[in-house]
Amino acid sequence: MAAAVYDPDPSFCRWFVEPAVYAFGRRRVMAAFVDYLRTGTDTERAGAVRAWYSAHVPLRADRSPVYAPGGVRDPALDETRDIKVAWLEASLRVFAEATDLQMRHRVLLNLPTSRATYPPSLHKLFESTLASARAHPDPHIRRWAAAADHKGA
Helix, strand or coil: CHHHHHCCCCCCCHHHHHHHHHHHCHHHHHHHHHHHHHHCCHHHHHHHHHHHHHCCCCCCCCCCHHHCCCCCCCHHHHCCHHHHHHHHHHHHHHHHHCCCHHHHHHHHCCCCCCHHHCCHHHHHHHHHHHHHHHCCCCHHHHHHHHHHHHHHC
16 A cells, blocks of 8 residues: 555556555545544645545456455455545644644545544544634635535534
8 A cells, every 4th residue: 555655646546556555445444544634744744635536446246256246255245334434533623733724624624524424433523623723724625614604504
């Protein structure tokens, strides 16, 4: 996953992510990106944000016989509900802790603006992020907050 995280081109990092999803499962790949987001350098965090999108690649039978009718694949390898929640939480925390404006942009502008997307355990953190974004001097961050306020109305 390091190759995907360090590739600066969001289109090319998919070349590393997609085979990993088929080989190791979406869960493991996404969990690696969550770890980079939680503990990585700003460069690694930015790479994880770029690569996260590619981890959602559709799993197709023509790419791997395990997804064809009659194919056998443990569904747990691709179960990601809790990993997606971990991503949301890590992103909200990075926004709160980051001092670099570009990093704040990367994580926040890739987050959903709908409160309904967040589980109850993250509502308080979402509201705190929203309050901070409303008051932020950057217009792009305030625009994210306005979109969240609009969807919450």
